[in-house]
Amino acid sequence: MKVGVVVFPGSNCDRDMQHVLSDVFKLKTEMLWHEEEIPKNFDAIILPGGFSYGDRLRAGVIAAHSPAISGIKKMAEKGMPILGVCNGFQILVEAGLLPGALLKNTSLSFMCKWTEIIVKNNKTPFTNKLKINQRIPIPIANGEGRYYADKETLRTLKKNKQIVFTYCQEINGSSLNIAGICNKEGNVVGMMPHPERAAEPVINPIDAKPASMIFQSLLKSLGVAQ
Amino acid sequence: MSLTRQEYTTLEKKIGRTPNKLELQIVAAEWSEHCSYKSSKKHLRILPREGARVISGKGYDSGVLDVGDGYVVTIHIESHNHPSAVEPYGGAATGVGGVIRDILSMGTRPIAILDGLRFGDIEKDSHARWLFKNAVKGIADYGNCLGIPTVGGEIEFDKCFTNYALVDVAAIGFGRKERLIKNKADKDDFVILIGGATGRDGIGGSQFASDTLESENRSAVQIPDPFIEKLVIEAILEARNQNCIKAMKDLGGGGLSCAISETADALSVGIELDVARVHKREPGMSPSEIMVSESQERMLLITDRQKLPVLKKICEKFRVPYSVIGRVKDDKMMQVKVETNTIANLACNIVANAPLLDREASEPEYIKKIKKVKKPNTPRNLSKILLKILENPNIASKIWAYGQYDHEVGIRTVIKPGQDASVLRLDNGKFLSVKIDGNSKHCYINPREGAVGCFEEACRNVVCTGATPIGMVDHLQFGNPEDPEIFWTFRQSLEGLTEFGKYFEIPCVGGKVSFYNETNDGPIKPTPLIGVLGLIEKDSPFIQKITDGDLLFVIGETKDELGGSEYYEYIHNIVGGVCPAVDLRTSKTNMWALLEIINEGWANCAHDCSKGGLAIGICELCIIYEIGCTVTMDKIPQVKLRSDETLFSESHSRYLLAVSPKNVKKVVDLLDARNVLYGLAGKFVGSRIIFKKNAKTVADLRVDKAREKWLNSVGQLVKHG
Numbered sequence: 001m002k003v004g005v006v007v008f009p010g011s012n013c014d015r016d017m018q019h020v021l022s023d024v025f026k027l028k029t030e031m032l033w034h035e036e037e038i039p040k041n042f043d044a045i046i047l048p049g050g051f052s053y054g055d056r057l058r059a060g061v062i063a064a065h066s067p068a069i070s071g072i073k074k075m076a077e078k079g080m081p082i083l084g085v086c087n088g089f090q091i092l093v094e095a096g097l098l099p100g101a102l103l104k105n106t107s108l109s110f111m112c113k114w115t116e117i118i119v120k121n122n123k124t125p126f127t128n129k130l131k132i133n134q135r136i137p138i139p140i141a142n143g144e145g146r147y148y149a150d151k152e153t154l155r156t157l158k159k160n161k162q163i164v165f166t167y168c169q170e171i172n173g174s175s176l177n178i179a180g181i182c183n184k185e186g187n188v189v190g191m192m193p194h195p196e197r198a199a200e201p202v203i204n205p206i207d208a209k210p211a212s213m214i215f216q217s218l219l220k221s222l223g224v225a226q
Numbered sequence: 227m228s229l230t231r232q233e234y235t236t237l238e239k240k241i242g243r244t245p246n247k248l249e250l251q252i253v254a255a256e257w258s259e260h261c262s263y264k265s266s267k268k269h270l271r272i273l274p275r276e277g278a279r280v281i282s283g284k285g286y287d288s289g290v291l292d293v294g295d296g297y298v299v300t301i302h303i304e305s306h307n308h309p310s311a312v313e314p315y316g317g318a319a320t321g322v323g324g325v326i327r328d329i330l331s332m333g334t335r336p337i338a339i340l341d342g343l344r345f346g347d348i349e350k351d352s353h354a355r356w357l358f359k360n361a362v363k364g365i366a367d368y369g370n371c372l373g374i375p376t377v378g379g380e381i382e383f384d385k386c387f388t389n390y391a392l393v394d395v396a397a398i399g400f401g402r403k404e405r406l407i408k409n410k411a412d413k414d415d416f417v418i419l420i421g422g423a424t425g426r427d428g429i430g431g432s433q434f435a436s437d438t439l440e441s442e443n444r445s446a447v448q449i450p451d452p453f454i455e456k457l458v459i460e461a462i463l464e465a466r467n468q469n470c471i472k473a474m475k476d477l478g479g480g481g482l483s484c485a486i487s488e489t490a491d492a493l494s495v496g497i498e499l500d501v502a503r504v505h506k507r508e509p510g511m512s513p514s515e516i517m518v519s520e521s522q523e524r525m526l527l528i529t530d531r532q533k534l535p536v537l538k539k540i541c542e543k544f545r546v547p548y549s550v551i552g553r554v555k556d557d558k559m560m561q562v563k564v565e566t567n568t569i570a571n572l573a574c575n576i577v578a579n580a581p582l583l584d585r586e587a588s589e590p591e592y593i594k595k596i597k598k599v600k601k602p603n604t605p606r607n608l609s610k611i612l613l614k615i616l617e618n619p620n621i622a623s624k625i626w627a628y629g630q631y632d633h634e635v636g637i638r639t640v641i642k643p644g645q646d647a648s649v650l651r652l653d654n655g656k657f658l659s660v661k662i663d664g665n666s667k668h669c670y671i672n673p674r675e676g677a678v679g680c681f682e683e684a685c686r687n688v689v690c691t692g693a694t695p696i697g698m699v700d701h702l703q704f705g706n707p708e709d710p711e712i713f714w715t716f717r718q719s720l721e722g723l724t725e726f727g728k729y730f731e732i733p734c735v736g737g738k739v740s741f742y743n744e745t746n747d748g749p750i751k752p753t754p755l756i757g758v759l760g761l762i763e764k765d766s767p768f769i770q771k772i773t774d775g776d777l778l779f780v781i782g783e784t785k786d787e788l789g790g791s792e793y794y795e796y797i798h799n800i801v802g803g804v805c806p807a808v809d810l811r812t813s814k815t816n817m818w819a820l821l822e823i824i825n826e827g828w829a830n831c832a833h834d835c836s837k838g839g840l841a842i843g844i845c846e847l848c849i850i851y852e853i854g855c856t857v858t859m860d861k862i863p864q865v866k867l868r869s870d871e872t873l874f875s876e877s878h879s880r881y882l883l884a885v886s887p888k889n890v891k892k893v894v895d896l897l898d899a900r901n902v903l904y905g906l907a908g909k910f911v912g913s914r915i916i917f918k919k920n921a922k923t924v925a926d927l928r929v930d931k932a933r934e935k936w937l938n939s940v941g942q943l944v945k946h947g
Contacts, residue, residue, distance in 0.1 A: 009544065053453065143370075203640055203651070
């Protein structure tokens with residue numbers, strides 16, 4: 001089993017993600033350069049956080065047009081687990097793999113803080129070991145993290161159970177307090193908070209267990225753990 | 227952009243001819259105070275630099291400390307004051323960029339940023355608020371984009387910074403010892419400029435910084451581009467991994483002129499470069515503009531013929547622009563050409579070594595005058611005063627600022643900003659504790675004791691995390707050094723730091739001196755800023771908490787030292803009096819006893835007493851851990867003091883400890899054995915902070931009310947412009 005972490009110019013959580021996947025959860029992990037096509041022998045793909053292309057034009061929009069993303073679109077169709085975190089979520093949205101948009105926070109500032117998110121869908125490859133309504137202490141760090149979608153889309157999201165995580169309280173103006181969503185099939189998940197920053201006790205001042213379950217879920221869905 | 231008459235004569239004599247215009251400009255940039263340290267260099271030699279962990283090398287721009295297991299930590303500090311005072315967003319951002327490249331130039335990955343910011347009175351001065359807001363945004367936008375966490379710092383407001391700003395940035399790097407850049411060059415090696423294009427921004431920046439800020443010189447301010455810096459970082463680290471870099475230097479003050487001459491001089495080689503090959507942002511730039519431009523995000527690399535193609539390939543992968551601008555020679559000359567025409571030819575050691583100056587120093591008149599002040603009357607309602615000090619922007623939480631900094635990226639930040647020192651995990655399982663501290667109010671009253679106090683405060687903060695200090699960096703910021711009174715304050719501060727460093731055997735591994743921090747209204751107060759690194763050689767860091775029923779130990783004596791205190795200055799508007807002084811022996815006794823207690827695991831929480839005094843220290847603990855405390859002031863070790871003086875004196879070498887009842891005896895025994903002055907002065911309980919003296923309540927606050935004021939005050943001040 002092999003997980004790929006896609007690196008764009010300006011990605012800056014790529015090494016953090018790799019550390020957690022390979023050193024903490026012992027998953028074979030490889031960095032994939034955005035300009036190269038993704039080889040076939042990968043079983044899950046993660047788009048890490050950062051400032052791809054310096055957030056120029058709009059967060060994630062340039063990266064969404066890279067060769068790696070065209071490959072990922074095909075993988076997504078085949079049902080492969082794909083997770084976008086923070087800028088990775090923004091890229092998935094810009095690439096059309098997830099609906100909605102990510103706008104400037106209502107504070108108009110970059111926000112770095114610990115918060116709690118609530119699990120709303122535990123059928124995805126990244127949440128199958130979590131319980132519905134379970135709380136996860138986790139940090140956010142973004143300037144454009146306010147999830148927005150029109151009423152119609154929000155209704156669809158609710159109907160299809162595509163809302164994966166919500167914030168436990170209003171934090172940045174996100175519609176329905178959405179912190180993470182998935183596609184209709186559930187295999188593509190995007191989230192603004194950073195699970196890789198919360199999965200180890202030494203850096204999580206509250207409780208690392210819930211966030212580590214996001215990675216344990218991936219292990220389960222890849223069949224390498226129960 | 228100029229040399230003094232005397233310097234011009236010296237230059238003529240040294241090169242044996244009349245320099246041409248370009249040569250003059252190159253020399254003027256390098257001989258500016260900013261680049262040459264011509265006023266301070268002679269004096270800086272007194273600082274202790276040696277230590278078991280210190281690794282020094284030719285042309286190193288950062289301090290290097292061995293942290294064991296084959297790993298090193300690098301640290302550097304810089305300021306960007308003049309640019310930030312004119313254009314706070316760009317000035318602060320490029321300040322971050324510059325110091326990051328110093329860390330990178332060692333071949334280490336930058337892993338943390340700390341910043342020390344100083345502005346005028348943000349309560350009354352909207353310009354100061356504008357500077358503050360934009361400097362914070364500049365740091366946030368730059369550091370966040372790079373993915374380097376801003377893990378700590380400090381912010382001070384004082385009227386002496388009106389229409390001005392001090393923006394100090396310290397950066398920390400981490401890497402494998404064997405990957406440190408060796409900095410060597412051989413004849414015919416290639417000289418490569420990589421990174422951002424050279425443009426007309428930052429022209430004459432180093433001379434701009436070497437003069438009093440009188441006019442707004444926007445063209446001297448550099449333009450930030452964190453995205454290209456991020457690409458440069460990744461490209462260079464990959465080039466390092468592939469052994470493509472023989473020597474490296476970042477381009478900072480003085481641009482190419484300084485980078486070339488200093489590199490060649492440090493490596494005892496010559497460099498020939500062709501300005502026509504430099505990749506430029508705009509056409510029609512003159513050779514002198516190219517040589518002194520301070521455009522950002524540029525690095526100078528030296529590589530050999532064999533590795534050049536590999537290096538080019540790496541740059542192309544990351545789409546980092548580069549140009550091969552010259553070759554290494556063995557004649558120790560800096561030869562600047564436009565294609566085949568030589569337009570400047572100077573001996574590198576002449577360019578890189580400005581004639582040093584002997585500046586006069588004399589004790590300022592004001593110091594004698596402000597020593598004696600009339601004590602204020604004790605205010606009737608000390609609870610109200612306490613609350614007012616908690617709201618004071620100098621004391622209140624800086625969460626409004628650090629909440630905009632990504633302080634988690636890199637997943638090393640164990641102890642987050644907002645507490646004493648920040649703690650980072652290292653790859654060898656150890657932990658690094660970092661803090662920077664300054665105090666212009668103390669340093670104004672007594673530049674020597676003030677500076678020593680800053681050094682001790684940074685050490686106290688680091689020790690409170692359970693770390694042993696292993697190195698320091700200093701940034702000495704003063705007004706015009708040509709004024710003997712100002713130069714005296716510089717020398718006093720330096721002597722104090724030297725004495726403390728030697729006594730504690732903490733080597734100075736890097737630093738900067740910044741003079742000419744003046745506006746038309748006069749000089750800033752002396753503002754040395756001290757950064758201290760500490761190492762925790764244990765498997766787990768000291769995770770602090772306070773439990774209901776824990777007892778409060780106050781370690782160290784509270785003295786009649788209210789000069790420069792927030793209480794005197796903020797509440798009573800008194801500038802003067804006796805400022806706190808460090809007694810070296812007591813300082814060491816207290817510090818090591820505290821460290822022993824923490825390492826034994828007998829303390830639940832440790833905090834130092836600094837700005838605002840004991841009362842504020844205790845309130846901070848109560849606010850952070852959301853618990854009340856009842857303090858018996860009679861038990862606090864002190865000379866004879868009034869209640870307000872006990873509460874707000876800022877005496878050094880004091881610590882607060884929260885200890886479980888079961889560990890009290892162990893702590894008492896240890897403190898007795900080490901001859902430490904201490905008092906078992908209170909108990910953490912309930913939801914109020916109560917100070918009692920002779921069984922009477924002196925001050926009484928609700929924790930939630932104190933918390934609300936302390937947490938939100940700065941944010942509310944800047945919210946509406």
